[in-house]
Amino acid sequence: MRPRALTLLLLGYLLAAAGLFAPFWPLALFGVLIAGVSGLWPLVLLLGLLLDLIYGVPVGFWHFLYVPFTLLSALVAALQHYSARYFISDTPEYL
Numbered sequence: 001m002r003p004r005a006l007t008l009l010l011l012g013y014l015l016a017a018a019g020l021f022a023p024f025w026p027l028a029l030f031g032v033l034i035a036g037v038s039g040l041w042p043l044v045l046l047l048g049l050l051l052d053l054i055y056g057v058p059v060g061f062w063h064f065l066y067v068p069f070t071l072l073s074a075l076v077a078a079l080q081h082y083s084a085r086y087f088i089s090d091t092p093e094y095l
Helices: 003-021 025-036 041-055 068-087
Strands: none
Touching (some): 003 041
């Protein structure tokens, strides 16, 4: 596990926990987004599932999304995986 990925994952989990303790769900959503950038998709999906279990089914306009945090974490993990092919290179480029 790379230090950058671990730092992003821990920051995401801390922001999600802060969103739980101060009942402010957009902070938890931002935590899922930050954790999703880490590239460790199983742990990001676990975070989404845990947040969905804690918050429950949304009410109001977003009631048709039964698991919004899990869907967001899967979407961010897929976007990070497919964008890494095109934007993140392992070989350095020299001018």
